[in-house]
Amino acid sequence: MSKAYFNYAGKRLLQAIVVILLSYVFTFVVVSILPGDPITNVLNNPQNGFTPDEIKEIIAAQGLDKPIPVQLWNAFSGFVTGDLGLSMRTNRPVATLIAEVLPSTLVLASAGLAVALFLAAIIAYGTQFLPRRFGQGLLRGFPSLFLSVPNFVIGLVLIHLFGFQLGVFRVIEPDSFWATLFAAIALGIPISAQIAEVLIANLDHESGQDYAAVARGRGLGQMRLFVMHLLKPSSLPVITVVALTIGELLGGSLITETVFGRNGLGSLVQRSVSTQDLPVLQAVVSLAAVVFVVVNLIADLAYPLLDPRVKLLGTQQRRPTTADDSSLDISKAVTR
Amino acid sequence: MNDRSSHFPLSRRRLLTATSALAFAALVATAGVTPALGEDGARDGGDVVFLIDSLGDTWIPNNSAISSFQGHIWGHVTDKLLYVDADGKVSPWIAERWEQNDNATEFTLHLKSGVTFSDGSPLDASAVVANLDIWYAGRKSEGINPIGLFPKTYDHAEAIDATTVKVFFKKPTLGFIPTLGYHGSILISPKTIASPASAQADLSKTSGSGPYVVESWKEGDYVKLTKRKDYNWGPAAVGQTGPAHLDTITYKLVSEPSLRVAAVQSGQADVAYNASPQELESLKSEGLTVATPRYLGFVNGWAVNTKLAPYDDVKVRQALQAGINRQEIIDTVYTPDWKLATSFIQSNVPGATNQSALLAYNPEKAEKLLDEAGWKKGPGGIRVKDGKPLSLTLNSNPYLATSKSIDELISQQLGKIGWKVDIRAYDVVTFGQKVKYGGAGVPAYEVTRSFIDAGTVASILTNANNGENWFALDESDKTLNDLRDKIAGAGSIEARKPLLDELQKYVLDKGYFIPRTQIVQRIYVQSSKLKGEVYNGVAYASYYTATKSE
Numbered sequence: 001m002s003k004a005y006f007n008y009a010g011k012r013l014l015q016a017i018v019v020i021l022l023s024y025v026f027t028f029v030v031v032s033i034l035p036g037d038p039i040t041n042v043l044n045n046p047q048n049g050f051t052p053d054e055i056k057e058i059i060a061a062q063g064l065d066k067p068i069p070v071q072l073w074n075a076f077s078g079f080v081t082g083d084l085g086l087s088m089r090t091n092r093p094v095a096t097l098i099a100e101v102l103p104s105t106l107v108l109a110s111a112g113l114a115v116a117l118f119l120a121a122i123i124a125y126g127t128q129f130l131p132r133r134f135g136q137g138l139l140r141g142f143p144s145l146f147l148s149v150p151n152f153v154i155g156l157v158l159i160h161l162f163g164f165q166l167g168v169f170r171v172i173e174p175d176s177f178w179a180t181l182f183a184a185i186a187l188g189i190p191i192s193a194q195i196a197e198v199l200i201a202n203l204d205h206e207s208g209q210d211y212a213a214v215a216r217g218r219g220l221g222q223m224r225l226f227v228m229h230l231l232k233p234s235s236l237p238v239i240t241v242v243a244l245t246i247g248e249l250l251g252g253s254l255i256t257e258t259v260f261g262r263n264g265l266g267s268l269v270q271r272s273v274s275t276q277d278l279p280v281l282q283a284v285v286s287l288a289a290v291v292f293v294v295v296n297l298i299a300d301l302a303y304p305l306l307d308p309r310v311k312l313l314g315t316q317q318r319r320p321t322t323a324d325d326s327s328l329d330i331s332k333a334v335t336r
Numbered sequence: 337m338n339d340r341s342s343h344f345p346l347s348r349r350r351l352l353t354a355t356s357a358l359a360f361a362a363l364v365a366t367a368g369v370t371p372a373l374g375e376d377g378a379r380d381g382g383d384v385v386f387l388i389d390s391l392g393d394t395w396i397p398n399n400s401a402i403s404s405f406q407g408h409i410w411g412h413v414t415d416k417l418l419y420v421d422a423d424g425k426v427s428p429w430i431a432e433r434w435e436q437n438d439n440a441t442e443f444t445l446h447l448k449s450g451v452t453f454s455d456g457s458p459l460d461a462s463a464v465v466a467n468l469d470i471w472y473a474g475r476k477s478e479g480i481n482p483i484g485l486f487p488k489t490y491d492h493a494e495a496i497d498a499t500t501v502k503v504f505f506k507k508p509t510l511g512f513i514p515t516l517g518y519h520g521s522i523l524i525s526p527k528t529i530a531s532p533a534s535a536q537a538d539l540s541k542t543s544g545s546g547p548y549v550v551e552s553w554k555e556g557d558y559v560k561l562t563k564r565k566d567y568n569w570g571p572a573a574v575g576q577t578g579p580a581h582l583d584t585i586t587y588k589l590v591s592e593p594s595l596r597v598a599a600v601q602s603g604q605a606d607v608a609y610n611a612s613p614q615e616l617e618s619l620k621s622e623g624l625t626v627a628t629p630r631y632l633g634f635v636n637g638w639a640v641n642t643k644l645a646p647y648d649d650v651k652v653r654q655a656l657q658a659g660i661n662r663q664e665i666i667d668t669v670y671t672p673d674w675k676l677a678t679s680f681i682q683s684n685v686p687g688a689t690n691q692s693a694l695l696a697y698n699p700e701k702a703e704k705l706l707d708e709a710g711w712k713k714g715p716g717g718i719r720v721k722d723g724k725p726l727s728l729t730l731n732s733n734p735y736l737a738t739s740k741s742i743d744e745l746i747s748q749q750l751g752k753i754g755w756k757v758d759i760r761a762y763d764v765v766t767f768g769q770k771v772k773y774g775g776a777g778v779p780a781y782e783v784t785r786s787f788i789d790a791g792t793v794a795s796i797l798t799n800a801n802n803g804e805n806w807f808a809l810d811e812s813d814k815t816l817n818d819l820r821d822k823i824a825g826a827g828s829i830e831a832r833k834p835l836l837d838e839l840q841k842y843v844l845d846k847g848y849f850i851p852r853t854q855i856v857q858r859i860y861v862q863s864s865k866l867k868g869e870v871y872n873g874v875a876y877a878s879y880y881t882a883t884k885s886e
Contacts, residue, residue, distance in 0.1 A: 036765035038393060042481070044768045047785050048402055049484035051802040054476075061477040089393045090555060091479055091537035100554060159595065164602040171599050172385055172588050261590045263557035271556055275393065276765060 023289040038089035089277040105264035115188025120195035146193035155186035155259035202234035243299035382884035385605040387596040414544030419571035420517030420873035453525035455543035461495035479533040483520035511789035628673040629871035633786030637851035639806035651709040653847025659702035677851035687790035719754035733782040774808030794820040
């Protein structure tokens with residue numbers, strides 16, 4: 001690997017760290033200036049009947065009366081040394097709370113992604129090879145349809161049909177295989193749309209290329225043409241889309257988890273947002289930032305290795321999302 | 337269409353056939369097993385799944401025992417010194433009997449012997465003292481709160497012998513005994529009390545003496561309870577003292593209300609908590625059991641801010657009292673399960689008296705009062721005085737799902753007699769920050785709240801003993817303050833009763849409190865197989881006495 005590549009990788013890594021730190025500070029400030037926190041909420045609930053003096057004393061004992069910069073510094077120094085602190089709401093370690101819910105979200109997100117990729121591949125294949133009268137054109141409409149139906153609607157329909165009517169799974173056991181599969185379908189459908197769009201656009205482009213015409217002229221079967229010639233160049237930009245989809249998988253899992261009654265990262269975020277449990281929000285947002293940044297970093301770093309045509313432009317480098325050749329060589333390679 | 341669906345392997349008919357075949361096989365397989373019968377002939381065994389919309393926040397007993405969600409679990413995992421039933425009647429539980437001195441400053445509790453916590457330690461006098469101390473003081477610097485509604489007049493408690501506790505107060509505290517049967521007063525093992533907040537927050541590390549113990553739990557997901565076989569100290573008032581019948585109770589979080597109800601309808605769960613009132617009639621007709629128990633406390637209504645014009649005028653407040661059609665609220669928003677308010681405290685509270693005459697709907701009287709107060713009808717039907725419209729801003733209570741619908745209905749009712757009503761809806765957090773009793777710009781604070789004992793009411797309404805000063809009267813109303821002092825100083829229930837009646841009359845007549853309806857804050861939709869549950873004074877369902885048929 002060239003020196004230019006390492007130079008580029010170093011810059012991207014630095015950029016990634018800055019993004020993570022900024023997202024930490026930003027979250028802290030935003031949540032701090034919002035009214036309320038779990039402790040004050042409990043104390044202010046008249047049902048609990050605390051006196052003003054008691055409220056003052058408890059808030060001071062929690063350090064919530066200190067200025068925001070001091071609170072930020074305390075939280076931040078803990079974060080940097082790996083101490084995520086205690087949740088204000090539950091009084092349990094933030095790390096434990098996250099560790100409890102993470103596996104469920106990872107399973108759902110990866111199953112959702114698998115469903116999305118599978119659906120996208122089928123749709124894209126169909127648009128290329130299904131005879132027109134069998135609805136090739138119709139298939140091209142699927143991505144827009146998938147995008148326009150909210151995923152909680154898909155979720156509720158799946159639950160009522162397969163959960164209650166057909167009894168395929170029980171809503172009270174949301175982590176069972178079938179319940180997870182249907183949740184993954186609800187999550188994967190909207191995400192498959194974007195992947196399918198990109199894949200279709202690239203397949204359209206590649207199949208119009210000379211080499212595809214030559215291959216067809218040699219009498220190559222459709223399946224072989226698709227798998228051996230068209231799929232690889234068309235799939236490359238899909239990496240970019242998948243990397244960008246990570247955010248959506250995390251966001252979509254919140255809704256899907258709520259609808260399916262799964263206890264995952266999304267549900268934890270929802271509970272923490274509604275009570276403004278700062279330490280948990282802080283940790284989850286930072287975790288999400290790390291995941292998003294790392295996935296995109298990997299895609300950025302892998303891209304030049306997979307496609308030698310991509311030129312390194314330092315931090316200016318952009319991954320193409322469609323196989324438009326002009327985007328591949330944004331001219332001027334960095335060669336020092 | 338038919339043709340195609342028959343090739344589809346997951347067709348509804350096939351699945352149904354397969355399921356019923358399986359169910360039949362299961363039936364045959366279990367046919368030989370006769371269910372064990374409990375001592376009293378009730379069927380033993382069975383598992384219950386209770387779907388709930390939230391499992392609150394922390395599990396630190398002091399910080400959470402008052403939560404309307406954790407209360408369900410604490411009710412099975414812990415015991416209380418006394419039992420308070422749905423009519424507010426106090427009866428023995430862990431305390432077999434009790435005495436008090438003449439001016440209600442010293443109480444002696446005699447405990448049942450042989451009671452143990454699930455960690456093996458005895459529930460004796462010293463354990464009770466440890467509980468009383470932490471209820472009163474908490475350990476604030478560690479994040480363990482006091483129990484806010486525990487009497488602030490508490491001085492100290494002493495263990496006289498293993499089964500006798502003496503409790504001392506700085507001032508007469510008639511409400512102490514009923515407090516022991518309520519909410520937060522759950523008995524926790526001294527070992528748990530001694531442990532730090534982070535350990536207490538782990539539900540599986542908390543030991544109570546209740547008929548169930550926590551088998552497993554996951555925050556934000558579920559809590560599974562299993563029965564304690566050696567339990568033998570239930571409250572006699574529920575008609576059972578031995579172990580529970582049901583083997584396990586699982587509280588499972590399902591946040592989507594329609595899914596909770598649908599899961600019970602389809603037999604996947606046994607109880608759905610908090611369904612919408614509008615659905616209840618049709619669920620009943622499907623054969624499901626619907627329970628809408630009331631709790632002891634204030635009715636749902638408004639505490640009026642007497643500092644804010646025009647509500648500083650008694651005639652305007654009285655017009656508000658007469659201008660609301662309470663029957664229409666029940667007919668439109670609720671079902672006949674809800675009851676008309678007859679005072680500003682719920683009618684099942686001991687000491688509540690019937691003040692219906694003061695709460696009758698009388699729009700003519702309201703219009704007359706407003707005319708007298710100088711509010712004349714202007715253009716558009718809105719009344720005006722000194723160029724200002726007669727306005728009322730309502731902040732819908734986010735804790736009560738039906739609150740906004742009621743506000744909308746009342747806005748129509750008041751609109752007819754010339755009121756301009758604005759409705760604001762905030763989320764729980766913003767509501768807690770912005771809307772306060774007597775707060776600037778808050779003419780009417782909506783109350784939904786249970787309390788321990790009617791005696792505490794007076795000091796909540798006024799600013800005595802750190803009271804909440806609901807009507808922003810401070811010390812200005814001498815009559816109310818006299819009543820407050822007499823009620824607080826009363827040494828016996830009999831002496832207090834006429835004073836409470838006078839207080840209710842006075843507060844409603846002055847239009848300080850405007851009742852809407854009696855409150856039902858907990859709605860249970862239950863499978864007909866599950867029977868025999870008991871609702872206590874705070875309307876929590878206890879499945880200690882319940883059984884489930886196959």
